[in-house]
Amino acid sequence: MSKMPTVKDVAEYAGVSVGTVSRVLSGEAAVKPLLREKVNDAISALGYRPNVTARALRTSRTDVIGLIVPDITNPFFAQLAASVERAALERAHSLMLASSHDDREAEQSHVSAFLHRSVRGIIVVASSDGSGLHLPASVPIISLDRRFGTFPLVSTNHAQAAALIADHLYGLGHRRITYIAGPADTEAGRMRKEGFVGRMEEFGKTGQPVELEIAYGRFDYESGERIARDLLSRPAQDRSTAIAAASDQQAIGALRAARDLKIDVPRKLSVTGFDDISLANLVVPRLTTIRQPADMLARRAVGLLLAEPPGAEDEMVDGSLIVRGSSGPCPQPKADIAGHTN
Amino acid sequence: MSKMPTVKDVAEYAGVSVGTVSRVLSGEAAVKPLLREKVNDAISALGYRPNVTARALRTSRTDVIGLIVPDITNPFFAQLAASVERAALERAHSLMLASSHDDREAEQSHVSAFLHRSVRGIIVVASSDGSGLHLPASVPIISLDRRFGTFPLVSTNHAQAAALIADHLYGLGHRRITYIAGPADTEAGRMRKEGFVGRMEEFGKTGQPVELEIAYGRFDYESGERIARDLLSRPAQDRSTAIAAASDQQAIGALRAARDLKIDVPRKLSVTGFDDISLANLVVPRLTTIRQPADMLARRAVGLLLAEPPGAEDEMVDGSLIVRGSSGPCPQPKADIAGHTN
DNA sequence: CTGAAAGCGCTTACAG
DNA sequence: CTGAAAGCGCTTACAG
Numbered sequence: 127m128s129k130m131p132t133v134k135d136v137a138e139y140a141g142v143s144v145g146t147v148s149r150v151l152s153g154e155a156a157v158k159p160l161l162r163e164k165v166n167d168a169i170s171a172l173g174y175r176p177n178v179t180a181r182a183l184r185t186s187r188t189d190v191i192g193l194i195v196p197d198i199t200n201p202f203f204a205q206l207a208a209s210v211e212r213a214a215l216e217r218a219h220s221l222m223l224a225s226s227h228d229d230r231e232a233e234q235s236h237v238s239a240f241l242h243r244s245v246r247g248i249i250v251v252a253s254s255d256g257s258g259l260h261l262p263a264s265v266p267i268i269s270l271d272r273r274f275g276t277f278p279l280v281s282t283n284h285a286q287a288a289a290l291i292a293d294h295l296y297g298l299g300h301r302r303i304t305y306i307a308g309p310a311d312t313e314a315g316r317m318r319k320e321g322f323v324g325r326m327e328e329f330g331k332t333g334q335p336v337e338l339e340i341a342y343g344r345f346d347y348e349s350g351e352r353i354a355r356d357l358l359s360r361p362a363q364d365r366s367t368a369i370a371a372a373s374d375q376q377a378i379g380a381l382r383a384a385r386d387l388k389i390d391v392p393r394k395l396s397v398t399g400f401d402d403i404s405l406a407n408l409v410v411p412r413l414t415t416i417r418q419p420a421d422m423l424a425r426r427a428v429g430l431l432l433a434e435p436p437g438a439e440d441e442m443v444d445g446s447l448i449v450r451g452s453s454g455p456c457p458q459p460k461a462d463i464a465g466h467t468n
Numbered sequence: 469m470s471k472m473p474t475v476k477d478v479a480e481y482a483g484v485s486v487g488t489v490s491r492v493l494s495g496e497a498a499v500k501p502l503l504r505e506k507v508n509d510a511i512s513a514l515g516y517r518p519n520v521t522a523r524a525l526r527t528s529r530t531d532v533i534g535l536i537v538p539d540i541t542n543p544f545f546a547q548l549a550a551s552v553e554r555a556a557l558e559r560a561h562s563l564m565l566a567s568s569h570d571d572r573e574a575e576q577s578h579v580s581a582f583l584h585r586s587v588r589g590i591i592v593v594a595s596s597d598g599s600g601l602h603l604p605a606s607v608p609i610i611s612l613d614r615r616f617g618t619f620p621l622v623s624t625n626h627a628q629a630a631a632l633i634a635d636h637l638y639g640l641g642h643r644r645i646t647y648i649a650g651p652a653d654t655e656a657g658r659m660r661k662e663g664f665v666g667r668m669e670e671f672g673k674t675g676q677p678v679e680l681e682i683a684y685g686r687f688d689y690e691s692g693e694r695i696a697r698d699l700l701s702r703p704a705q706d707r708s709t710a711i712a713a714a715s716d717q718q719a720i721g722a723l724r725a726a727r728d729l730k731i732d733v734p735r736k737l738s739v740t741g742f743d744d745i746s747l748a749n750l751v752v753p754r755l756t757t758i759r760q761p762a763d764m765l766a767r768r769a770v771g772l773l774l775a776e777p778p779g780a781e782d783e784m785v786d787g788s789l790i791v792r793g794s795s796g797p798c799p800q801p802k803a804d805i806a807g808h809t810n
Numbered sequence: 811c812t813g814a815a816a817g818c819g820c821t822t823a824c825a826g
Numbered sequence: 827c828t829g830a831a832a833g834c835g836c837t838t839a840c841a842g
Binding site for chain 4: 474493494497518521523526
């Protein structure tokens with residue numbers, strides 16, 4: 127490691143100029159087969175690997191992709207980060223990671239830090255809508271999952287996916303439903319809510335009306351638990367028979383509240399989530415939810431970033447409904463009376 | 469961004485040489501106050517920021533810390549990564565992240581990729597013991613949580629912490645205990661087991677003997693669930709009254725198995741974990757576990773890495789016992805008969 | 811204490 | 827198609 131061979135060493139060994147070495151390295155320029163071979167022999171004989179820093183200084187371009195997430199500790203973002211790393215690796219790029227902690231200033235400063243080390247491009251899962259609005263982007267920037275400024279967004283089709291949940295709950299007979307929304311200042315939060323509410327309104331017109339209650343929270347466990355606890359403290363006849371949450375974490379919080387209040391899920395209450403984090407399949411009961419195809423999202427984001435010219439169009443990927451044990455038929459009024467009350 | 473000012477611009481603006489600019493930048497060399505002030509004025513007037521790439525090329529040293537974890541999707545590693553990022557940021561360094569997926573080759577290749585981009589240092593949470601043995605380290609390497617090769621390790625005192633769990637369960641009256649161990653090819657797995665078993669053997673000598681059953685698995689949910697399911701399928705009188713797991717994930721898997729088999733935790737069975745991932749406080753019942761001080765571990769690892777000369781000694785941090793609802797007094801034989809059997 | 815100059819390892823017009 | 831040379835933006839002996 128202490129004395130790495132350089133282009134100069136390779137050139138000498140191969141008996142050519144450094145320019146020629148560089149040309150075979152790039153693969154672009156035309157080089158006579160004989161020389162190319164000599165150079166390649168020299169490269170493997172010497173175990174030469176190009177110095178990325180020198181290359182970066184010269185071209186002001188690196189093979190590093192910067193990723194900013196609100197919080198790597200959030201299981202969905204962790205999954206997204208893992209997928210982005212894999213996708214980057216597939217395309218011979220490395221990953222630089224930063225957390226914004228849902229703070230716009232931190233987010234901004236991470237972006238400029240990345241810009242400043244001339245990363246190849248930046249993928250950001252925005253902390254909130256307004257963030258990143260006026261950025262002089264010297265490298266491509268792609269929004270992932272949550273829109274960052276006006277940069278192209280790769281995300282699940284939140285509205286379509288949320289409508290899948292609406293269909294599912296309606297199909298099970300639920301007519302009184304609480305929707306736990308995500309923050310209204312995130313596009314994901316709004317789109318999921320609109321998709322869900324919109325579909326329910328359609329049902330109201332074409333089928334049986336649905337009584338919808340909407341509560342707003344953050345995407346985390348605590349919000350879900352708190353909101354569900356409020357709701358479930360009411361007598362059974364005064365509350366919804368289903369809770370649709372905007373995130374798995376909220377839904378898991380709701381599950382916990384139900385458990386604490388001894389309300390049987392799914393027999394007295396259905397609960398659904400959104401994301402399909404790995405935990406969703408481990409809670410009791412296992413959570414009905416929407417699977418977001420993290421690998422595909424990541425691959426597309428990296429694809430847009432690396433494309434020439436970089437992609438400028440949004441890309442939507444469909445989510446899919448995963449039915450598990452936390453959702454079931456709407457409880458019958460009779461059963462309600464027979465069942466234990468609280 | 470397109471035209472960043474350089475040392476040359478600053479030098480011209482301040483009426484000094486680039487060497488002088490560089491000297492005030494470094495802060496090390498002595499520069500006359502007057503010139504220093506002129507340079508600083510020029511820097512702020514121009515909004516100059518040094519080009520990290522050029523600096524790296526010249527000094528073959530960057531302000532990037534490379535972190536390799538087995539799997540960022542594992543909540544404990546995510547927590548560790550978040551803490552390392554924070555600690556790095558505190559010391560004005562950035563984080564490059566790579567996942568080994570518990571594969572030694574991938575781990576190795578990430579290390580050399582990092583070495584190759586002359587990171588400031590590398591922190592690795594090893595995939596397994598043997599990994600990283602013979603590395604010509606041109607930059608400091610620190611093992612975090614799990615030993616990588618022979619590099620200095622910063623970790624929780626696994627043995628001490630595991631003994632805390634042993635004390636706790638013994639104190640609750642349990643005399644028949646199953647220990648779910650982590651992989652024997654990880655130091656963490658072995659140390660935790662030894663700490664636990666060692667303490668139990670002490671009890672055997674000084675107090676009442678403990679009947680100990682040991683099962684080996686990986687650190688994940690599935691291992692815990694599978695092993696617990698096997699154990700709990702036996703009639704109550706033929707099985708342990710407590711399960712101590714080597715990780716929270718295993719413990720949560722065990723909780724799920726108990727739930728499926730309708731075995732009441734903690735009244736019929738106590739379950740304990742290790743790590744205190746955020747989920748530990750959300751499962752039902754909440755998990756008794758060992759808290760690993762991720763922030764402190766991270767800060768120390770970064771500290772060793774950045775020290776001059778880099779730290780060469782292992783550092784141990786004590787874990788602490790967090791008692792929650794998943795552990796309770798050993799069930800009395802009478803209660804066993806009265807309770808529901810399976 | 812300061813300036814002029816070399817050099818880190820590449821890439822890329824510029825000639826030929 | 828290939829070589830010689832300039833230059834990316836810094837830092838650091840080397841003189842003075």
